[in-house]
Amino acid sequence: MSISTATLDPTAALQAMAAGATRGYWRSVARRLGRDPVTLTCAGVLLLIILAAIFAPWVMPLDPYKTSMLRRLQPLGSRPYWLGTDELGRDMLTRLIYGGRLSLSMGVAPVVMAFLIGGFFGIAAGFIGGKTNMLIMRVMDVFYAFPSVLLAISLSGAMGAGIENTLISLTIVFIPPICRVSESVTTQVRGFDFVDAARASGASALTIVRVHVLGNVLGPILVYATSLISVSIILSAGLSFLGLGVKPPEPEWGLMLNTLRQAIYVNPVLAALPGVMIFITSICFNLMSDGIRAAMDIKA
Amino acid sequence: MLLYALRRLIYLVPVAFGVSLLVFSLVHLAPGDAISAIVPPDAPQEVIDKLKEYYGFDKPLPVQYFRWLMVTLSGDFGTSIGTGRPVAEEVGSAFVNTLILAVAAILLSSILAIILGTAAAYAKTRIVDRLVTSIALVGVSVPHFWLAIVLVIIFAVELGVLPPMGIGPENATGWRLDGPHLAHMVLPTIALSVIPLGVMTRTIRSTVKEVLSMEFVTAMQAKGLRHSQILFHVMKNAAPTCLAVMGLQAGNLIGGSILIETVFAWPGTGFLLNSAIFRRDLPILQGTTLVLAGFFMLLNLAVDIIQTTLDPRIKRL
Numbered sequence: 217m218s219i220s221t222a223t224l225d226p227t228a229a230l231q232a233m234a235a236g237a238t239r240g241y242w243r244s245v246a247r248r249l250g251r252d253p254v255t256l257t258c259a260g261v262l263l264l265i266i267l268a269a270i271f272a273p274w275v276m277p278l279d280p281y282k283t284s285m286l287r288r289l290q291p292l293g294s295r296p297y298w299l300g301t302d303e304l305g306r307d308m309l310t311r312l313i314y315g316g317r318l319s320l321s322m323g324v325a326p327v328v329m330a331f332l333i334g335g336f337f338g339i340a341a342g343f344i345g346g347k348t349n350m351l352i353m354r355v356m357d358v359f360y361a362f363p364s365v366l367l368a369i370s371l372s373g374a375m376g377a378g379i380e381n382t383l384i385s386l387t388i389v390f391i392p393p394i395c396r397v398s399e400s401v402t403t404q405v406r407g408f409d410f411v412d413a414a415r416a417s418g419a420s421a422l423t424i425v426r427v428h429v430l431g432n433v434l435g436p437i438l439v440y441a442t443s444l445i446s447v448s449i450i451l452s453a454g455l456s457f458l459g460l461g462v463k464p465p466e467p468e469w470g471l472m473l474n475t476l477r478q479a480i481y482v483n484p485v486l487a488a489l490p491g492v493m494i495f496i497t498s499i500c501f502n503l504m505s506d507g508i509r510a511a512m513d514i515k516a
Numbered sequence: 517m518l519l520y521a522l523r524r525l526i527y528l529v530p531v532a533f534g535v536s537l538l539v540f541s542l543v544h545l546a547p548g549d550a551i552s553a554i555v556p557p558d559a560p561q562e563v564i565d566k567l568k569e570y571y572g573f574d575k576p577l578p579v580q581y582f583r584w585l586m587v588t589l590s591g592d593f594g595t596s597i598g599t600g601r602p603v604a605e606e607v608g609s610a611f612v613n614t615l616i617l618a619v620a621a622i623l624l625s626s627i628l629a630i631i632l633g634t635a636a637a638y639a640k641t642r643i644v645d646r647l648v649t650s651i652a653l654v655g656v657s658v659p660h661f662w663l664a665i666v667l668v669i670i671f672a673v674e675l676g677v678l679p680p681m682g683i684g685p686e687n688a689t690g691w692r693l694d695g696p697h698l699a700h701m702v703l704p705t706i707a708l709s710v711i712p713l714g715v716m717t718r719t720i721r722s723t724v725k726e727v728l729s730m731e732f733v734t735a736m737q738a739k740g741l742r743h744s745q746i747l748f749h750v751m752k753n754a755a756p757t758c759l760a761v762m763g764l765q766a767g768n769l770i771g772g773s774i775l776i777e778t779v780f781a782w783p784g785t786g787f788l789l790n791s792a793i794f795r796r797d798l799p800i801l802q803g804t805t806l807v808l809a810g811f812f813m814l815l816n817l818a819v820d821i822i823q824t825t826l827d828p829r830i831k832r833l
Contacts, residue, residue: 358534361813362805363771370805373793374542450659454775457661458790473662484669491662499657 248511255507258500265497269316278307280314280467289483300486302472303479304465308486311467312493318379318468320497322461323449326383330390331441337391338398339433343406343425353399359392368451372460382461386452390444397440401433436514442505446498453494469494521821528813535813536588539806540581543798588806594799598792603803606788609690611807613683614777614784616691617704618769625709625716626762632713633720634751637728648717655714661775664707668779671703678702681781704780708773712765719761723754756827763819767812 249255268275278296284305292300299308341352359367371385405411406429414424453470455461462468464475472490480487568574575583587594593603636648672680683690684697691697727733727750736746774786781787785804792800 354530355534357531358538361531361535361816362538362809363768363812365768365772365774366805366808366812369774369789369793370539370542370801371545373789373801374545374798376546446657453659454661457775458778458793460793470659473665477665480665480669480673484673488662488666488669491659491665494659494662495657498659499653502653502657 245511245513249507252507252511255504255511258504258507262497262500262504265316265493266320268313269320272310272314272317276307276310276313278310280306280310281465282306289479289486291483292485299489300483302486303475308489311472312469312489315467315469315472315490315493316497318462318466319449319453319470319494322379322382322386322452322456322468323497324445326386326390326452327441327444327448329383329387330394330444331437333387334391334394335398335434335437335441338395338437339402339425339429341395342399342402342433343421343429345403345406349399352395356392356395359388360396364389364447365451365454368455369458369460372455377460377463379462382452382455386448386455389451390448393444394437394441398433398437401436402429405429405432435512439505439509439512439514442501442508445505446501449498449501450494517821517825520824524817524820528817532810532813535809536585536806537581539802539809540584542802542805544577546796546798593803593806596792596797596800598795598797598800603799606800607785607803607807610783610785610788610804611811613691613782614770614773614786617701617708617773617777617782617784618766620701620705621708621769622712622762622766624705625713625765628709629713629716629720630758633717634724636717636721637724645721648721652714652717652721655710655712655717657714658710660707660710661779663710664703664776664779667703667707681779683783704776704782707779708769708776711772712762712769715765716758716761720754720758723757724750727753756823759826760819760823763815763822767815770815771808771812 272280284301287297287301287305288303290297290301290305292298294300297307297309299312302308302311337352337356341349362370368385368389371388372381375381375385411424411428414428419427452461453468453473456468456470457474459471459474462471464471469490473487473494476487476490565574573580591604593607595601596603596606599606632648632651636645639645639648668680671678679685679696679700680703682700684692684700730753733746733750736749770785772786773782773784774789776782777784777786778790785808788800789804791797792804
């Protein structure tokens, strides 16, 4: 659960794109992805989890909030509770599927917001350079002085439990790494001849950014951002596990792992189930991110 | 070299200033004001005003910040609201416990990662490489607090061979080097080392592979050097990069052990932070965060300097 600060090396991708073969480049990326069984399988698994979570009320007939004192901690395989029931007698399978709603969106949303904010500041720092670059990057250095988990926990600990505060603190955690990667990629692109050529032919700074810079840097930044999703899912589940994120009785994998801890002596397999969901989604996001990176010819 | 170290240290000053600003503002992020956390809700207004004056909360924010900074720099981190003991004392003893666990975990994961990563880079068959990359992938993808629970289920609940929680027998709060204390360390150490193991194995594998493809390796082979001699040179070239990752991971371990410490009730900084959050013990929250961030900064500085000593080409600044 640590954020790698290694900068990306998109040289090969940039050269392919800069060679004026943008369409051909994206076509070959798509072709390479289509031939990658691992990435496709992971995408399929994730799609299944996401669709099940969205259409949960239609997929699962049982109520995820309905407790039953009589049917607490039923073992796996008992009907109609295929995966048993939790410590309050709620159906596990239903709650695991519903749990995908909060767990996935709380994992993905901070990365999306950090991508927008961090990407903006990173590209600005890289393109403008000089004092602006200094200022932005030094502010980011301050956040780098904290281990990521500590920063997330201290921020949401100070602000108090709740979904919004978790989202805010996780976004703050992911802005600096995305900003740093955006800055380095933009600085690289700015050095290419076509930017000078555009400037020489009288294009305004805004046009250069919109046409020449954005088109070339967004891909690598996006790839880097996707590699953060698995970290974000684990971190947000971890915050809920500590009681800092989602509040009961909402179904969320990290929180379920926490409340089921008291059951490890009674029904150990059941107590471990929510973690399996976190593990599966996190590993799928990691593999998919690796696959996309390889297909886009970006070296880590 | 000394000059470089000094420059890095000076560069750290503005960052440290920013860190202190952020840690200071933690108190003001809290809902309500800091006083409402320590007084009962029905306290009379004059008591609240008096407390505000006592803690300096009636002053403007910049004044408060500089007062806090001066006091903190002199080593006084304030008093815990929960226990009434000095924060420095509480954080200090917890920090030692965290450090013990982190050192064990970083040793375990480094040794395993060096063996696995080098083996994968040298591997002639794809099976070894595949196996090692899978281990690395699991390491970076597994929710480690879940793994901790699974370990407790297997080794403490089902097999009953290892203790499920605590730092030692009979509610011990300090660590000693003896059998029962070591037994308590086994599960937390394993759970804590999976992430660094995954990250480091990945880095070491790709770094060693890159070094192996360099021309000087071929030259040494042509010269007829023994395998062990070549390995020494490869390691020497791969060391700076690997060391940087190890340093970062070590720092993350110390700052990020909160989830593992919570699962195992290990009385370290993470456990302290967690209980401080739920008791709204803001001085402890502030003190712990400051100490951990400060340690993380110094560790990064040390790694940076060692790295440049090993390979002067990568000098920054």
